[in-house]
Amino acid sequence: MEKTEDYNDNHILKKPDNFAQFDCRYVIKGNIINISQLHVGAGGIEAEFSIDNPLIRLKIGNTDVPYIPGSSLKGIFRTEIEKYLKIQEKTYKPEHFQNVCYVYENRNSCNTKEIENICLACRIFGNSQVGSHIIVSDAILDMDKFPGIKNKPGVAINRITGAAQRGAVFPVESLQPGGIFSFELQIINIDLKEDNIITRAIKFLLKKLLEGWIYVGGKRSTGLGNIKIADAKIIEIRPEDLHEFYNIQAIDLLKFLGD
Numbered sequence: 001m002e003k004t005e006d007y008n009d010n011h012i013l014k015k016p017d018n019f020a021q022f023d024c025r026y027v028i029k030g031n032i033i034n035i036s037q038l039h040v041g042a043g044g045i046e047a048e049f050s051i052d053n054p055l056i057r058l059k060i061g062n063t064d065v066p067y068i069p070g071s072s073l074k075g076i077f078r079t080e081i082e083k084y085l086k087i088q089e090k091t092y093k094p095e096h097f098q099n100v101c102y103v104y105e106n107r108n109s110c111n112t113k114e115i116e117n118i119c120l121a122c123r124i125f126g127n128s129q130v131g132s133h134i135i136v137s138d139a140i141l142d143m144d145k146f147p148g149i150k151n152k153p154g155v156a157i158n159r160i161t162g163a164a165q166r167g168a169v170f171p172v173e174s175l176q177p178g179g180i181f182s183f184e185l186q187i188i189n190i191d192l193k194e195d196n197i198i199t200r201a202i203k204f205l206l207k208k209l210l211e212g213w214i215y216v217g218g219k220r221s222t223g224l225g226n227i228k229i230a231d232a233k234i235i236e237i238r239p240e241d242l243h244e245f246y247n248i249q250a251i252d253l254l255k256f257l258g259d
C-alpha cells in the first residue's frame, strides 16, 4: 500500500488565505555573505544567461549601493522549496496537493484552481489569488566592508540556442567574495513549532541557506553567486506578545532549527 502522510491542524493547510487572523509571525534577521563572486544584474536574478553587465544598484544618499532585490531572493527560495515538495509530494495527501507548481514544468497551474485546492508551494508563496506567507526584504550591501568589484570579459549568450553570440563581448561586473548584505525574512501565520510538510520545507530552505547551498544571480552554473546566511537570529511573535513586546527574545537561528 502506498504510504501517505497525514497533516495536523495548521491553518495554512486548511485555509491558505488565513491572513485575517494573526496566529504568529517569525522575523529572521542576519547577513547574507557571498562566498563566491556574485553577479546580480538588472535582468533578474534567475536569468542564468543574463547579459546585463553592471551589478544592480540602489541609490542611498550619494552612493550607488549593490543589492539583491527581495523579490528575486524570494523567487530563488520558492524554487528551492518547490524542488523539496516535488520530491516529497507522492507521500502526501490529499491528492490535490500533489501537483506542485514547479518552475521547470507547470508553474502557475494553480491560478485557475479553487483556493482550497491550490498546491503546497502556492500555499506558502502565494499566487495571483492568494497572498504570500513569506516576505523577503531587499538585501543591501554593507559598503563599510566593500570587498571590491572585478570586471571580467563576458560573452553574450543567445537565449534561444544557448550558444555564444558572435562578436558580442562585453565586461561583466562581479562582486568579489566576502560581501556582507543585510537579510530579513518574515514568515506569517505558519507555525514553525508544528511538524508538517510546509514547516519541514521551510526549515529545509533555512538550513540550506545557513550551510551555503544556495546560488543567486548570473553564471550560477560556473559557481558564481554562492551565498549563505550568517549571524542569523529569529524572533517569534504570538498574539499574546503584542501586549508585552519587550519580552520578545531573539534566538540563534541554528539553535532554533536544531530544537
Ligand SMILES: [Zn+2]
Residues within 6 Å of the ligand: 100, 101, 108, 109, 110, 118, 119, 120, 121, 122, 123, 127
Ligand atoms: Zn501552485
